[in-house]
Amino acid sequence: MDYNTLSPLAMFLNAGPVGKAVMALLLLASIWTWVLIVEGVVAVTRITKSARSARQGGDVGVLAPVAEAGREAFALDLPDETIGDKRARIADHMSRAAREFLTKAEGGLPNLAVISSVAPFVGLFGTVWGIMTSFASIAQSQDTSLAVVAPGIAEALAATAYGLAAAIPASVGYNRIGAAFARVGQQVAHYIEDESLLMCSGHQSRPRRDREAA
Template identity: 75%
Template sequence: MEYGSISPVTMFINAGPVGKVVMAVLLLASVWTWVLIVEGVVASVRIGKAARIARSGGPAGLLAPIEAAGEHAAGFDLPGESIGEKRERVAEIMSRVGRELMTKAEGGLPNLAVISSVAPFVGLFGTVWGIMTSFAGIAQSQDTSLAVVAPGIAEALAATAYGLAAAIPASVGYNRIGASFSRAGQQVAHYVEDKALAVTSGHIVASRKREAA
Protein backbone atom coordinates (compact mmCIF):
# COMPACT_ATOMS: atom_id res chain seq x y z
CA MET A 1 0.00 0.00 0.00
CA GLU A 2 1.37 3.35 -1.04
CA TYR A 3 0.24 6.58 0.65
CA GLY A 4 1.08 9.64 -1.43
CA SER A 5 -1.10 11.93 0.66
CA ILE A 6 -3.20 11.87 3.81
CA SER A 7 -6.51 12.76 2.17
CA PRO A 8 -9.48 10.61 3.27
CA VAL A 9 -10.00 9.36 -0.29
CA THR A 10 -6.38 8.25 -0.64
CA MET A 11 -6.47 6.53 2.74
CA PHE A 12 -9.62 4.67 1.73
CA ILE A 13 -8.30 3.60 -1.67
CA ASN A 14 -5.04 2.26 -0.22
CA ALA A 15 -6.58 0.51 2.77
CA GLY A 16 -7.02 -3.25 2.92
CA PRO A 17 -10.38 -5.02 2.50
CA VAL A 18 -11.27 -4.89 6.19
CA GLY A 19 -10.14 -1.27 6.47
CA LYS A 20 -12.26 -0.36 3.43
CA VAL A 21 -15.35 -1.96 5.00
CA VAL A 22 -14.79 -0.15 8.30
CA MET A 23 -14.23 3.21 6.60
CA ALA A 24 -17.24 2.73 4.31
CA VAL A 25 -19.50 1.97 7.27
CA LEU A 26 -18.22 5.00 9.15
CA LEU A 27 -18.59 7.21 6.07
CA LEU A 28 -22.21 6.15 5.68
CA ALA A 29 -22.75 6.76 9.40
CA SER A 30 -21.26 10.24 9.03
CA VAL A 31 -23.53 11.10 6.10
CA TRP A 32 -26.55 9.72 7.96
CA THR A 33 -25.56 11.77 11.01
CA TRP A 34 -25.71 15.02 9.05
CA VAL A 35 -29.05 14.04 7.53
CA LEU A 36 -30.46 13.42 11.02
CA ILE A 37 -28.97 16.67 12.30
CA VAL A 38 -30.59 18.70 9.53
CA GLU A 39 -33.94 16.95 10.02
CA GLY A 40 -33.80 17.47 13.78
CA VAL A 41 -32.91 21.16 13.53
CA VAL A 42 -35.67 21.82 10.99
CA ALA A 43 -38.27 19.91 13.02
CA SER A 44 -37.44 21.61 16.34
CA VAL A 45 -37.43 25.07 14.77
CA ARG A 46 -40.74 24.48 12.99
CA ILE A 47 -42.47 23.18 16.13
CA GLY A 48 -41.15 26.01 18.28
CA LYS A 49 -42.21 28.59 15.70
CA ALA A 50 -45.66 27.02 15.34
CA ALA A 51 -46.15 27.08 19.12
CA ARG A 52 -45.17 30.75 19.36
CA ILE A 53 -47.50 31.72 16.50
CA ALA A 54 -50.38 29.70 17.95
CA ARG A 55 -49.94 31.22 21.41
CA SER A 56 -50.04 34.70 19.91
CA GLY A 57 -53.43 34.01 18.35
CA GLY A 58 -52.31 32.82 14.94
CA PRO A 59 -53.15 29.54 13.18
CA ALA A 60 -52.19 26.29 14.89
CA GLY A 61 -50.22 25.02 11.90
CA LEU A 62 -48.24 21.94 12.95
CA LEU A 63 -50.12 21.93 16.25
CA ALA A 64 -53.51 21.50 14.55
CA PRO A 65 -53.86 17.88 15.80
CA ILE A 66 -53.46 19.14 19.37
CA GLU A 67 -56.11 21.80 18.87
CA ALA A 68 -58.48 19.32 17.21
CA ALA A 69 -58.05 16.88 20.10
CA GLY A 70 -58.88 19.64 22.58
CA GLU A 71 -61.98 20.70 20.69
CA HIS A 72 -63.15 17.10 20.45
CA ALA A 73 -62.56 16.41 24.16
CA ALA A 74 -64.27 19.65 25.23
CA GLY A 75 -67.36 18.67 23.24
CA PHE A 76 -68.11 15.85 25.69
CA ASP A 77 -69.86 16.68 28.95
CA LEU A 78 -69.35 13.97 31.55
CA PRO A 79 -71.99 13.66 34.29
CA GLY A 80 -70.97 15.34 37.55
CA GLU A 81 -67.80 16.79 36.06
CA SER A 82 -66.80 20.19 37.38
CA ILE A 83 -65.32 22.95 35.24
CA GLY A 84 -61.87 22.37 36.71
CA GLU A 85 -62.05 18.62 36.12
CA LYS A 86 -63.14 19.17 32.54
CA ARG A 87 -60.24 21.55 31.96
CA GLU A 88 -57.79 19.00 33.37
CA ARG A 89 -59.27 16.25 31.17
CA VAL A 90 -59.00 18.39 28.04
CA ALA A 91 -55.46 19.46 28.92
CA GLU A 92 -54.42 15.84 29.52
CA ILE A 93 -55.77 14.72 26.14
CA MET A 94 -54.08 17.63 24.38
CA SER A 95 -50.82 16.91 26.22
CA ARG A 96 -50.97 13.28 25.11
CA VAL A 97 -51.32 14.31 21.47
CA GLY A 98 -48.54 16.85 21.96
CA ARG A 99 -46.21 14.20 23.37
CA GLU A 100 -46.94 11.94 20.40
CA LEU A 101 -46.16 14.84 18.05
CA MET A 102 -42.86 15.56 19.82
CA THR A 103 -41.91 11.87 19.92
CA LYS A 104 -42.47 11.58 16.18
CA ALA A 105 -40.43 14.74 15.52
CA GLU A 106 -37.59 13.48 17.74
CA GLY A 107 -37.38 10.19 15.85
CA GLY A 108 -33.77 10.74 14.76
CA LEU A 109 -32.33 11.54 18.18
CA PRO A 110 -31.92 7.92 19.34
CA ASN A 111 -30.05 7.17 16.11
CA LEU A 112 -27.66 10.04 16.79
CA ALA A 113 -27.06 8.64 20.26
CA VAL A 114 -26.28 5.21 18.80
CA ILE A 115 -23.87 6.63 16.22
CA SER A 116 -22.07 8.80 18.77
CA SER A 117 -21.50 5.81 21.06
CA VAL A 118 -20.83 3.06 18.50
CA ALA A 119 -18.76 4.86 15.83
CA PRO A 120 -15.62 5.23 18.03
CA PHE A 121 -15.64 1.48 18.69
CA VAL A 122 -16.04 0.68 15.00
CA GLY A 123 -13.09 3.01 14.34
CA LEU A 124 -11.18 1.29 17.14
CA PHE A 125 -11.75 -2.05 15.45
CA GLY A 126 -10.22 -0.61 12.28
CA THR A 127 -7.33 0.72 14.36
CA VAL A 128 -6.63 -2.66 15.93
CA TRP A 129 -6.87 -4.36 12.55
CA GLY A 130 -4.38 -1.89 11.03
CA ILE A 131 -1.90 -2.49 13.83
CA MET A 132 -2.31 -6.24 13.42
CA THR A 133 -1.58 -5.76 9.71
CA SER A 134 1.63 -3.95 10.61
CA PHE A 135 2.76 -6.77 12.90
CA ALA A 136 1.89 -9.31 10.24
CA GLY A 137 4.02 -7.35 7.75
CA ILE A 138 6.92 -7.35 10.20
CA ALA A 139 6.63 -11.09 10.72
CA GLN A 140 6.42 -11.79 7.00
CA SER A 141 9.30 -9.58 5.90
CA GLN A 142 11.46 -10.04 9.01
CA ASP A 143 12.02 -6.29 8.85
CA THR A 144 11.05 -3.63 11.37
CA SER A 145 11.74 -0.65 9.14
CA LEU A 146 9.26 2.21 8.89
CA ALA A 147 8.43 1.26 5.30
CA VAL A 148 7.01 -2.04 6.52
CA VAL A 149 5.13 -0.66 9.51
CA ALA A 150 3.82 2.59 8.05
CA PRO A 151 1.01 1.29 5.79
CA GLY A 152 -0.73 -0.61 8.57
CA ILE A 153 -0.33 2.24 11.04
CA ALA A 154 -1.66 4.71 8.46
CA GLU A 155 -4.69 2.49 7.88
CA ALA A 156 -5.24 2.24 11.64
CA LEU A 157 -5.11 5.98 12.15
CA ALA A 158 -7.35 6.58 9.14
CA ALA A 159 -10.00 4.28 10.63
CA THR A 160 -9.76 6.20 13.91
CA ALA A 161 -10.20 9.49 12.06
CA TYR A 162 -13.26 8.18 10.21
CA GLY A 163 -14.77 7.04 13.50
CA LEU A 164 -14.25 10.42 15.12
CA ALA A 165 -15.66 12.17 12.04
CA ALA A 166 -18.89 10.26 12.58
CA ALA A 167 -19.01 10.29 16.38
CA ILE A 168 -18.21 13.94 17.15
CA PRO A 169 -21.00 15.54 15.03
CA ALA A 170 -23.43 12.88 16.25
CA SER A 171 -22.62 13.60 19.90
CA VAL A 172 -22.80 17.38 19.51
CA GLY A 173 -25.96 17.13 17.40
CA TYR A 174 -27.65 14.84 19.90
CA ASN A 175 -27.04 17.21 22.79
CA ARG A 176 -27.81 20.46 20.97
CA ILE A 177 -30.88 19.19 19.13
CA GLY A 178 -32.12 17.50 22.29
CA ALA A 179 -31.93 20.85 24.08
CA SER A 180 -33.73 22.52 21.17
CA PHE A 181 -36.52 19.95 21.29
CA SER A 182 -36.75 20.47 25.04
CA ARG A 183 -37.35 24.19 24.52
CA ALA A 184 -39.88 23.46 21.77
CA GLY A 185 -41.62 21.01 24.10
CA GLN A 186 -41.97 23.72 26.73
CA GLN A 187 -43.53 26.02 24.14
CA VAL A 188 -45.98 23.26 23.19
CA ALA A 189 -46.80 22.65 26.87
CA HIS A 190 -47.57 26.36 27.37
CA TYR A 191 -49.75 26.31 24.26
CA VAL A 192 -51.65 23.29 25.62
CA GLU A 193 -52.32 25.06 28.91
CA ASP A 194 -53.55 28.22 27.21
CA LYS A 195 -55.62 26.38 24.59
CA ALA A 196 -57.18 23.98 27.08
CA LEU A 197 -58.40 26.91 29.14
CA ALA A 198 -59.73 28.74 26.07
CA VAL A 199 -61.41 25.68 24.56
CA THR A 200 -63.04 24.65 27.83
CA SER A 201 -64.29 28.16 28.55
CA GLY A 202 -65.61 28.54 25.02
CA HIS A 203 -67.60 25.31 25.19
CA ILE A 204 -68.99 26.15 28.63
CA VAL A 205 -70.20 29.56 27.41
CA ALA A 206 -71.74 27.99 24.29
CA SER A 207 -73.46 25.31 26.40
CA ARG A 208 -74.93 27.91 28.75
CA LYS A 209 -76.22 29.94 25.82
CA ARG A 210 -77.97 26.87 24.43
CA GLU A 211 -79.50 26.15 27.82
CA ALA A 212 -80.71 29.76 28.17
CA ALA A 213 -82.25 29.67 24.70
Protein backbone atom coordinates in the same frame (compact mmCIF):
# COMPACT_ATOMS: atom_id res chain seq x y z
CA MET B 1 0.93 2.10 -2.21
CA ASP B 2 1.04 5.90 -2.05
CA TYR B 3 0.56 7.31 1.44
CA ASN B 4 1.99 10.72 0.65
CA THR B 5 -1.47 12.32 0.67
CA LEU B 6 -3.75 12.59 3.69
CA SER B 7 -7.00 13.00 1.77
CA PRO B 8 -9.85 10.76 3.04
CA LEU B 9 -10.28 9.24 -0.42
CA ALA B 10 -6.60 8.31 -0.70
CA MET B 11 -6.62 6.75 2.77
CA PHE B 12 -9.68 4.73 1.84
CA LEU B 13 -8.25 3.53 -1.47
CA ASN B 14 -4.94 2.54 0.11
CA ALA B 15 -6.55 0.56 2.93
CA GLY B 16 -7.03 -3.21 2.92
CA PRO B 17 -10.39 -4.96 2.52
CA VAL B 18 -11.22 -4.88 6.25
CA GLY B 19 -10.08 -1.28 6.57
CA LYS B 20 -12.19 -0.28 3.60
CA ALA B 21 -15.23 -2.01 5.07
CA VAL B 22 -14.76 -0.20 8.38
CA MET B 23 -14.26 3.18 6.70
CA ALA B 24 -17.24 2.68 4.39
CA LEU B 25 -19.44 1.82 7.37
CA LEU B 26 -18.25 4.89 9.27
CA LEU B 27 -18.73 7.09 6.20
CA LEU B 28 -22.33 5.94 5.89
CA ALA B 29 -22.81 6.57 9.62
CA SER B 30 -21.40 10.07 9.21
CA ILE B 31 -23.74 10.86 6.30
CA TRP B 32 -26.70 9.45 8.23
CA THR B 33 -25.69 11.58 11.23
CA TRP B 34 -25.90 14.78 9.22
CA VAL B 35 -29.24 13.75 7.73
CA LEU B 36 -30.62 13.20 11.24
CA ILE B 37 -29.18 16.49 12.46
CA VAL B 38 -30.79 18.41 9.61
CA GLU B 39 -34.12 16.66 10.21
CA GLY B 40 -33.95 17.45 13.92
CA VAL B 41 -33.14 21.11 13.35
CA VAL B 42 -35.97 21.46 10.82
CA ALA B 43 -38.43 19.75 13.20
CA VAL B 44 -37.45 21.97 16.13
CA THR B 45 -37.74 25.10 13.98
CA ARG B 46 -41.19 24.17 12.65
CA ILE B 47 -42.58 23.23 16.06
CA THR B 48 -41.18 26.36 17.69
CA LYS B 49 -42.72 28.53 14.99
CA SER B 50 -46.08 26.76 15.28
CA ALA B 51 -46.15 26.98 19.09
CA ARG B 52 -45.35 30.70 18.99
CA SER B 53 -48.01 31.32 16.33
CA ALA B 54 -50.61 29.26 18.20
CA ARG B 55 -50.07 31.15 21.46
CA GLN B 56 -50.54 34.42 19.57
CA GLY B 57 -53.84 33.26 18.06
CA GLY B 58 -52.46 32.38 14.63
CA ASP B 59 -52.18 29.15 12.68
CA VAL B 60 -51.28 26.07 14.75
CA GLY B 61 -49.24 24.65 11.87
CA VAL B 62 -47.70 21.29 12.67
CA LEU B 63 -49.44 21.29 16.06
CA ALA B 64 -52.77 20.59 14.35
CA PRO B 65 -53.05 17.07 15.90
CA VAL B 66 -52.69 18.61 19.37
CA ALA B 67 -55.33 21.25 18.63
CA GLU B 68 -57.64 18.59 17.20
CA ALA B 69 -57.32 16.52 20.38
CA GLY B 70 -58.34 19.58 22.38
CA ARG B 71 -61.39 20.20 20.22
CA GLU B 72 -62.47 16.58 20.51
CA ALA B 73 -62.13 16.66 24.29
CA PHE B 74 -64.02 19.96 24.47
CA ALA B 75 -66.88 18.60 22.36
CA LEU B 76 -67.40 15.72 24.80
CA ASP B 77 -69.75 16.66 27.63
CA LEU B 78 -69.66 14.49 30.73
CA PRO B 79 -72.40 14.59 33.37
CA ASP B 80 -71.63 16.36 36.65
CA GLU B 81 -68.30 17.62 35.27
CA THR B 82 -67.16 20.97 36.58
CA ILE B 83 -65.38 23.58 34.47
CA GLY B 84 -62.15 22.78 36.28
CA ASP B 85 -62.54 19.07 35.59
CA LYS B 86 -63.28 19.72 31.93
CA ARG B 87 -60.27 21.97 31.62
CA ALA B 88 -58.04 19.30 33.19
CA ARG B 89 -59.47 16.67 30.84
CA ILE B 90 -58.86 18.84 27.77
CA ALA B 91 -55.31 19.58 28.89
CA ASP B 92 -54.71 15.87 29.49
CA HIS B 93 -55.94 14.90 26.02
CA MET B 94 -53.84 17.58 24.40
CA SER B 95 -50.78 16.63 26.44
CA ARG B 96 -51.04 13.00 25.37
CA ALA B 97 -51.37 14.05 21.73
CA ALA B 98 -48.39 16.37 22.18
CA ARG B 99 -46.25 13.60 23.69
CA GLU B 100 -47.02 11.31 20.77
CA PHE B 101 -46.30 14.10 18.29
CA LEU B 102 -43.01 15.10 19.91
CA THR B 103 -41.91 11.48 20.19
CA LYS B 104 -42.35 11.07 16.45
CA ALA B 105 -40.67 14.40 15.74
CA GLU B 106 -37.56 13.50 17.73
CA GLY B 107 -37.37 9.97 16.31
CA GLY B 108 -33.80 10.46 15.06
CA LEU B 109 -32.32 11.30 18.47
CA PRO B 110 -31.84 7.68 19.63
CA ASN B 111 -30.01 6.95 16.39
CA LEU B 112 -27.65 9.86 17.02
CA ALA B 113 -26.97 8.47 20.49
CA VAL B 114 -26.17 5.05 19.04
CA ILE B 115 -23.82 6.49 16.43
CA SER B 116 -22.02 8.69 18.95
CA SER B 117 -21.38 5.74 21.24
CA VAL B 118 -20.70 2.99 18.69
CA ALA B 119 -18.70 4.81 15.99
CA PRO B 120 -15.53 5.22 18.13
CA PHE B 121 -15.48 1.49 18.85
CA VAL B 122 -15.91 0.65 15.17
CA GLY B 123 -13.03 2.99 14.44
CA LEU B 124 -11.04 1.33 17.23
CA PHE B 125 -11.64 -2.03 15.58
CA GLY B 126 -10.15 -0.60 12.37
CA THR B 127 -7.24 0.76 14.39
CA VAL B 128 -6.51 -2.59 15.97
CA TRP B 129 -6.80 -4.33 12.62
CA GLY B 130 -4.34 -1.90 11.05
CA ILE B 131 -1.82 -2.48 13.82
CA MET B 132 -2.24 -6.23 13.45
CA THR B 133 -1.57 -5.79 9.72
CA SER B 134 1.64 -3.97 10.55
CA PHE B 135 2.85 -6.77 12.83
CA ALA B 136 1.93 -9.33 10.18
CA SER B 137 3.99 -7.40 7.63
CA ILE B 138 6.97 -7.40 10.00
CA ALA B 139 6.66 -11.14 10.48
CA GLN B 140 6.46 -11.82 6.75
CA SER B 141 9.31 -9.56 5.68
CA GLN B 142 11.51 -10.04 8.75
CA ASP B 143 12.08 -6.30 8.59
CA THR B 144 11.14 -3.64 11.12
CA SER B 145 11.73 -0.63 8.88
CA LEU B 146 9.19 2.17 8.70
CA ALA B 147 8.34 1.27 5.10
CA VAL B 148 7.04 -2.09 6.27
CA VAL B 149 4.82 -0.87 9.10
CA ALA B 150 3.70 2.43 7.57
CA PRO B 151 0.79 1.04 5.50
CA GLY B 152 -0.80 -0.71 8.47
CA ILE B 153 -0.28 2.25 10.80
CA ALA B 154 -1.73 4.64 8.22
CA GLU B 155 -4.78 2.40 7.83
CA ALA B 156 -5.18 2.24 11.62
CA LEU B 157 -5.05 6.02 12.05
CA ALA B 158 -7.39 6.54 9.10
CA ALA B 159 -9.99 4.26 10.71
CA THR B 160 -9.66 6.22 13.94
CA ALA B 161 -10.19 9.48 12.06
CA TYR B 162 -13.28 8.15 10.28
CA GLY B 163 -14.69 6.98 13.61
CA LEU B 164 -14.23 10.39 15.21
CA ALA B 165 -15.68 12.12 12.16
CA ALA B 166 -18.89 10.16 12.68
CA ALA B 167 -19.00 10.20 16.49
CA ILE B 168 -18.28 13.86 17.24
CA PRO B 169 -21.12 15.42 15.16
CA ALA B 170 -23.51 12.72 16.40
CA SER B 171 -22.67 13.46 20.03
CA VAL B 172 -22.94 17.23 19.62
CA GLY B 173 -26.14 16.92 17.59
CA TYR B 174 -27.75 14.57 20.12
CA ASN B 175 -27.10 16.90 23.04
CA ARG B 176 -27.97 20.14 21.29
CA ILE B 177 -31.10 18.89 19.53
CA GLY B 178 -32.22 17.03 22.66
CA ALA B 179 -31.97 20.26 24.65
CA ALA B 180 -33.85 22.11 21.89
CA PHE B 181 -36.69 19.56 21.99
CA ALA B 182 -36.89 20.00 25.76
CA ARG B 183 -37.38 23.74 25.30
CA VAL B 184 -39.94 23.12 22.54
CA GLY B 185 -41.81 20.77 24.87
CA GLN B 186 -42.14 23.58 27.39
CA GLN B 187 -43.53 25.90 24.73
CA VAL B 188 -46.06 23.31 23.66
CA ALA B 189 -47.04 22.77 27.31
CA HIS B 190 -47.66 26.52 27.69
CA TYR B 191 -49.77 26.46 24.53
CA ILE B 192 -51.84 23.57 25.91
CA GLU B 193 -52.37 25.40 29.19
CA ASP B 194 -53.48 28.58 27.42
CA GLU B 195 -55.74 26.72 25.00
CA SER B 196 -57.50 24.61 27.65
CA LEU B 197 -58.14 27.73 29.73
CA LEU B 198 -59.45 29.59 26.69
CA MET B 199 -61.81 26.78 25.71
CA CYS B 200 -63.35 26.58 29.16
CA SER B 201 -63.67 30.34 29.54
CA GLY B 202 -66.36 30.47 26.86
CA HIS B 203 -64.36 32.41 24.27
CA GLN B 204 -64.47 29.94 21.44
CA SER B 205 -64.58 32.69 18.83
CA ARG B 206 -60.82 33.18 18.89
CA PRO B 207 -59.73 33.95 15.30
CA ARG B 208 -57.68 31.04 14.10
CA ARG B 209 -57.52 29.53 10.65
CA ASP B 210 -57.68 25.94 11.86
CA ARG B 211 -60.96 26.58 13.69
CA GLU B 212 -62.47 28.43 10.76
CA ALA B 213 -61.59 25.46 8.57
CA ALA B 214 -63.26 23.15 11.08
